[in-house]
Amino acid sequence: MMDKIIEYCLKKKGATKEYPFGPDPVVIKIAGKMFALMFQDKADNVRLNLKCDPIIAENLREQHEAVQPGYHMNKKHWNTIILDGSLSEQDIFVMIDHSYDLVVKTLSKSLLESIK
Template structure:
């Protein structure tokens, strides 16, 4: 996966927006659905990206995949940093992006989910 594949995939999801929201971290690209972040990456290096994870499975995934690490800036219980080092198949990376997106959507209000489906 490269940064363009990552970006295209994220933007293909319903209701997703992209932004560079951090003035002190101007190279951090964030993807949100309904204003809630589901993934972020450094656009200068694309050496990793952060994803939201299911808290009950996060430790098992980190044990199984050495390229899955605790994040630097996010909750270690809910987020993981994924190293883009070629050790994980793209299909798996895409499925993790799906899970991250779905976790955020599941926390939206019914009204927000209904509006999202209409987009």
Template sequence: MNKQSVHDYLQSKPGTFLTQPFSQDSDVYKVQHKMFATLYEGKEGQLDENNEPVFWLNVKCDPDEALILRDKYESILPGYHMNKRLWNTIVLDGTVPEDEIKKFIDDSYQIVVDNLPTAQKEALANLS
């Protein structure tokens, strides 16, 4: 997945909105004012096969699953600038399958939604 396809999928989640509190180059995706993902250009000079910058995606995850995923994929790292126990960074270099990335986004979104107050969960349910 590239930056645009990841952005589109993140935006498709009910109640999601985009903010840029850190910089114009760092997109933060929130549901009910709670962050569930970030998307930003990775390390300077890191380019994909089309000579485009490689983007990094941070997602929340179960702490045990986070460790398993880091062992499974070289391009999944402890959350960059995040709580390394609860967040993973996915380097969008084409080595992690698209369906896996979508699952990680779904899981991150659901972790945040599951921890919302009941009234906020009900408001989201009405959007679906």
């Protein structure tokens, strides 16, 4: 699942994979701004941090046990999704799309134009 998610993120226009904190976690960025971060916790659970509109973030946390406030992130704007099989691949992809779109909206016009 981890590889599939990384692959999905990297299909986004301008997305790059980086390891700014060592071999783990993998960070996916656009124009130097993170929109996804994936790591394995001590219990070997794969976790995915994604940016999220605060109101949507609250709703997702209420609806899904696997969606929690962002681990080591601004908990208002980031969620951590535990990839335990309780969320469909499609649900996860929708959350990735939302995170990517939120970050893209913050980019300047010149930066957007420079993204291939």
